[in-house]
Amino acid sequence: MKRFLLAVLFMLLPLPASAAASKWPGVDEAVVEKFAAQLGRTAREPYLNTDQGDLLLFVFALAGGGGGFIMGYYWHKVFIVKQDLCLKDGED
Amino acid sequence: MKPLVLLALMLGFFPLPVAAMHISEGILPGGWAILWFVVAAPFVAWGGWRINQRRAIDPGYISLVGIFGAAVFVFSCFPLPVPVAGSTAHPAGTGLSAILLGGPASVVVAFISLLLQALFLAHGGLTTLGGNTFSMGVVGSFSGLAAFKLARLCQGNLFWSGFAAGVASDLLTYLGTATEMALALHGNTPLLTVLGQIYLAFMPTQVPISILEGVIIGGMLVYVRKHRPDILCKLKIITAEER
Numbered sequence: 399m400k401r402f403l404l405a406v407l408f409m410l411l412p413l414p415a416s417a418a419a420s421k422w423p424g425v426d427e428a429v430v431e432k433f434a435a436q437l438g439r440t441a442r443e444p445y446l447n448t449d450q451g452d453l454l455l456f457v458f459a460l461a462g463g464g465g466g467f468i469m470g471y472y473w474h475k476v477f478i479v480k481q482d483l484c485l486k487d488g489e490d
Numbered sequence: 491m492k493p494l495v496l497l498a499l500m501l502g503f504f505p506l507p508v509a510a511m512h513i514s515e516g517i518l519p520g521g522w523a524i525l526w527f528v529v530a531a532p533f534v535a536w537g538g539w540r541i542n543q544r545r546a547i548d549p550g551y552i553s554l555v556g557i558f559g560a561a562v563f564v565f566s567c568f569p570l571p572v573p574v575a576g577s578t579a580h581p582a583g584t585g586l587s588a589i590l591l592g593g594p595a596s597v598v599v600a601f602i603s604l605l606l607q608a609l610f611l612a613h614g615g616l617t618t619l620g621g622n623t624f625s626m627g628v629v630g631s632f633s634g635l636a637a638f639k640l641a642r643l644c645q646g647n648l649f650w651s652g653f654a655a656g657v658a659s660d661l662l663t664y665l666g667t668a669t670e671m672a673l674a675l676h677g678n679t680p681l682l683t684v685l686g687q688i689y690l691a692f693m694p695t696q697v698p699i700s701i702l703e704g705v706i707i708g709g710m711l712v713y714v715r716k717h718r719p720d721i722l723c724k725l726k727i728i729t730a731e732e733r
Contacts, residue, residue, distance in 0.1 A: 422571055422576055422577050423577050423578070424577060424578050424579065425578070425579045425692060425696075426512060426513070426514055427577075428577045428691075429688065429691045429692055430512075430513055430514060430517065430667070430671065431514055431517070432691075433671060433675075433684075433687065433688050433691065434517045434671065437675035437676070437677060437679075437684070438675065438677070439516070439517050439519070439674075439675055440516070441514035441515055441516050441517050441615075442515050442516030443515070444515050444608070444616075445616055446609055446612075448610060448612050449612040454612060457610050457611055458567065458611060461563070461564075461606070461610065461611060465560045465563045465564040466560075466564065468556055468559075468560040469556070469557055469560035469561055469564065471556070472553045472554075472557040472560070473557055476550070476554065476557060476718065476721075477714075477717050477718060480550070
């Protein structure tokens with residue numbers, strides 16, 4: 399069953415995000431902003447608008463790198479270093 | 491281990507500008523924006539208090555907050571293309587953080603993620619921060635936690651209970667978003683009609699994403715049981731016999 403689910407997921411997500419993100423709208427554009435416009439509200443520019451050329455790519459790269467680093471740092475601490483300590487405790 | 495490392499690498503190294511579930515800046519009228527701030531604020535305060543309380547009891551808790559807080563941030567700005575819908579969306583991640591950090595703490599990590607995204611990533615908005623915190627943080631966390639506990643009560647194994655949490659938290663987060671929009675914007679159209687239209691429009695994208703989120707959460711819980719069962723015992727997710 400788990401293999402079947404994974405197979406379904408891979409069929410549903412065959413394209414790399416980089417190829418698709420530039421062509422396809424996000425659901426906020428396709429749903430949230432579309433319905434809001436139909437109901438008389440339009441989105442306004444963010445107060446701190448980083449959506450200017452490659453600046454947004456830069457901040458996303460920075461955010462992804464920072465988030466990935468924090469996650470990896472604590473992952474190592476919890477699942478690698480502490481696992482060894484727990485195994486030693488278990489042997490005692 | 492390898493699939494999880496690969497996933498972490500994917501999330502860390504291929505971040506892309508994302509346009510997804512969060513309600514964009516300016517969409518909620520002023521009164522509704524304030525109302526959702528007022529509704530979400532007590533949950534954020536409760537979460538902050540719970541994190542401090544648990545940190546005093548168990549200093550290792552902060553490491554878990556670091557992992558799953560960062561995971562929520564990265565998950566919720568990672569666009570996944572869904573070919574059947576022709577659009578992209580992202581998982582919420584709050585089901586996972588709610589199980590491993592607790593519901594209130596999960597609201598705090600969602601709030602911080604949404605604040606950073608609204609400030610620097612042109613994603614979501616400051617005026618809609620309360621609404622987005624309520625849907626992704628409060629509804630996503632507590633619905634995921636409830637689904638997980640219900641599945642465990644029904645003797646579901648760890649993977650399938652996590653799967654249920656992922657699906658429920660994702661789908662109900664979007665129900666929260668649709669409800670907030672419908673309440674604020676339905677005008678003369680019946681509320682339920684607008685709610686139904688918005689929620690159904692999310693579904694072609696969100697059903698596959700929710701399945702993916704379920705698989706990730708189920709897999710993550712199985713991984714934690716294999717490598718650090720003591721964490722799950724401490725959180726009373728599994729018993730000592732299940733280790």
